[in-house]
Amino acid sequence: MRKRTNNLWWRGYALAIGVGVVGGVPVAHAQEDWPSKPIRLVVAGPAGGSADALARLLAEGLQKAWSKPVIVENKPGAAGALAISDLQATGKDGHTLLVIQGGVVSEAPLAYKVYYKPFADLKPLAQVSRTGLVLVANKDVPVSNLKQLVDYGKSQKDGLVFASYAAGLRGHTSGILLGQLTHVPMRHVGYKGSPPALNDLMGGHVPLMFDGVTTSMPLIKAGKIRAIAVAYPTRIAGLADVPTFKELGYPQLAQAGWFAVWSRPDVAPAVQQKIREATLAYFKQPAVQNRVKDMGMEQGNAATSEEMMADLKQAYQQQAALLKSINYQPE
Template structure:
């Protein structure tokens, strides 16, 4: 057998020597991350709950990461524009998404989406938790939930409830309330919480299930009545508002949460560092106070797998409920 020519031996030696360089380079990149600003896509418009939370979060996270965090609002299509912004970005750990779990548990049930909610989105860390509040117009002749149920029963077909989107949690919570309380309040759907709240305060629709961050200012100013909160416990921002469980409706306690999400394929070491820094800043007393003032609670330290499982279970419950009312998605 003829020996390899000298140039071939040199090329082969160079190839062999270069093999270990790839994992070493990747590991070094993950260890040095971040070396430039990190983008947080918010799947909501400026001024909303998610946007406020993102700016609190971005400000606090700059110190432990040593880089600025840029809040990039990509609102529209029930949050799916933000999802596509995440999925179209490089998987290098410099783009994350901040949005509610409804992006996987609710949105795909009410509209056609081009992403797989449980394969294309990875919940990295839970930021906040909240429950919906049943609020009503100031002129309602009911001082508490018991009187409200009596009033609805005495006025069949005349009491409706607004919601921030057909098929979404604010809609299906009303369906559950109807069944459990034995009432027949009708659903009136809006494109978002602000226009729905305006109609409730204006007296056009008497009731609504809404998130605390958007309804809290109006409850405090007496422009809305708060009857009960669908959450496992009372919240510090509204200590006098009872839970539905306290009032005899233990099944009305769906917990919604806001999370930081990643696309699959981002280096695990980068995700681990981002998650660690996120959980740390969310536990600071200053951040906790700001979150409580918004009517929410700091999220748990649940793992990515636990969050994904909770979202899937929520999706199954939501889907079952929508099928029971023959809901047809857009």
């Protein structure tokens, strides 16, 4: 009888090791059947924004890949904290995912008092696009290129005023860095989002702004504002005639930002891999790449989660140094 009991125990142990059991449910089987219900893509931004447009594009691809409904839900505000809280509360099984820019880790925690651990509570699984900023000017400012702008700034008693879409984020620190590199005093005016800042730029209330390519590009093409230079490693497809800061001798401003699909770090590795593979495969399609370019963005690369986190840690350190140089205090 004792021998029979030991045999039964050994078979049960072997089954648990070979398959994995959590709460009585075989893990391998559960992962194989994933997704078992609709997927939620939570967007840390408003409807119509860059993250929203990318999430809706991604939703099309994932729905085709998995034959399950993929629902986009917008939770803007609080520097991404509302969307991240939703992910933390509902995302352990991988059926809730986040679509957001990497700045939620490398910028927002330095600019605002956030209640999440940026490098511990989130994991980027796959990039969906890469993007940058563009320095734009009111069309009545008497410059058409960066050299003229620098000369103009040095001729002004108090330097130049520039706007950004949010204090403490890269649109702000890019202006500070440009001032440090060119020795032109730069005075910042922060706004709550690109639309009000762009309205004031077009109205002549502020002469300059570092803005996202996506929101500025339609106005540039319509002749309502003027592009001076792109803060990105290469020229942007939709603004091919606009030089980069790197070309103009300022490689420090050649920074790439990216959007990705994120999960909680404790989502099962096999599920994380499914999400990553489906996302990368969909965004490799030429038709999808063209839609991304139409948004003023570039195709994301195949960086691993570890590589993306390393990139964010480097960006975090650079951002922290710039904010320290102006004694910026989180709001």
